[in-house]
Amino acid sequence: MKLTRTKALAAVASAAGLALALTGCAGDAAAPSESPAAGGDGAFPVTIEHAFGESVIEQAPERIATWGWGAADAVLALGEVPVAIPAEMYGGDxxxxxxWIAEELDALGAETPALLTSGAEGQLxxxxxxxxxxxxxxxxxxxxTEEEYTQLTDAGVDVVAYPEVAWSTPxxxxxxxxxEALGQADEAEQVLADIDASIAEQAAAHPEFEGLSIAEVWNVAGTFYVYLPADPRVQFAEDLGFVSAESVTELDTGEATFYYTLSYEQLDKLEADVLLIYGDTExxxxxxxxxxxxxxLPQVPEGEVVKVIGQSAIASVAPPTALSLTWGMDDFIAAIEEGLAE
Structure with missing residues (x-):
């Protein structure tokens, strides 16, 4: 079954599937991305293994397109401008x-790339x-899919797919x-180091987060979702000093690797110092x-509830990207501070 990124993560919390029609109008294609530094340091050719075999990129790409979630952000964070990126109606304009993509394009003085629309089941x-x-x-x-991959490679396009399983790459x-694909492995490591430094700075500024147990949830259309430690948004909270509540794993029904649904009758068992709840609107x-x-929920009468509201705020951590985590971090921290202060 082919799933869109939104269905796979942010919108998995919707009983209706939040089956978003990605109908954004395609913008003008950006000017070709040029990477003289990447091509001049002996980085190429680059061979990248993935689920469908391996791709050999002979020289620094001048026209970069992305598909799925997070790749466009990484390209922009490395100073390149893609010629095409997926439209994201959940969290986008x-x-x-x-x-965060709009802001980075503006900072680079670049036009919006062509916006790619997907089919009802996420087809490329x-x-x-x-x-x-x-x-x-x-x-x-x-x-x-392998069929889509083959169609592109048969047309002479190099394609880097996911390493093993769809929608599962950390x-x-x-x-x-x-x-690696752009010949900028060192620069990518610096992007990651900068993100980690920002998280560490926030953690150091908020010692009150240290050791507090947290349960992250979303209630949508009569279904209550609980996010497991494997989910990136829970990992982000842990990076800030929180610990995933024991009750979160004790109640796990084994439905998926990063979330499960919990019956309303069992909500009183979701013990945690803090409840963090997501929602499209307050x-x-x-x-x-x-x-x-x-x-x-035990935290509600006590007032230990943090509310993260809005599609963009949710999308920024589900999962994070090279641009989104730092873009939304201040508001995320402010929401935690407000929830703990009540």
């Missing part, structure tokens, strides 16, 4: 451009992609893979917390 739009005339398609965190590995979250089911 009316055209499907995510706010082959004709749109080929119309952008890429040298390489970077899709290390995506649902690209976000840090996405940055590393993109850096009204949606407040309505649930005031409901009979919401009041069962």
């Amino acid at each position: 009316e055209n499907g451009v995510l706010p 739009p082959i004709e749109e992609m080929l119309a952008a005339a890429p040298d390489v398609v970077l899709a290390p965190y995506s649902g690209i 976000w840090r590995d996405v940055i590393s893979i993109v850096g 009204a949606e979250v407040d309505e649930f917390l005031a409901s009979e089911q919401g009041q069962l």
Whole structure:
């Protein structure tokens, strides 16, 4: 089954599947990305192994396209401008451009790349992609199929797919893979080091987070989701000093590697110092917390509830990217501070 990134992660919390129609209008293609530094240091050729074999990139790509989640962000963080990127209607603007991508394009003085639309089940739009005339398609965190991969490679395009399983590549590995493909492995490591330094700075500034147990959840359309330690947003909280509550793993139903659903009758068992709840709107979250089911959560009467509200805020940590984590970090921290202060 082919899944969009939004269905796979951020929108998995919706009983309706948050089946978003990625109908953003394609923007003008950006000017070709040029990488003289990458090509001049002996980095190429580069061979990258992935689920469909291996791809050999002979020289620094001049026209870079991305598919899936996070690859476009990594390319931009490395100072390159893709010619085509996927439209993201969950968290993006009316055209499907995510706010942190828009800000980085503005900082680079670049036009918006062509925005690729996907089918109802997340199919890669082959004709749109080929119309952008890429040298390489970077899709290390995506649902690209072997058929789609073959169609692109048969057309003479180098393609870097996910290492093993669709929609499963750790976000840090996405940055590393993109850096390797562009001949900028060292620069990619510096991007990661800068992100880690920002997280460490926030953790040091908030010693009150250290050791507090946390449960991260989302209630959507009658279904209550709990995120496991394997989920990147939980890992981010742990980087800030929190620890995943024991109850989170004790109640795990084994539905998936990064989340499970919990019946309302069991909400009183979700013991944690802090409850972090996601929601598209504050009204949606407040309505649930005031409901009979919401009041069962041990943290609600005590006021130990952190609310992370809005599609962009949720998308920025589900999972993080080379640009999104630092983009949304201040607001995320402010939400935690507000929740703990009440």
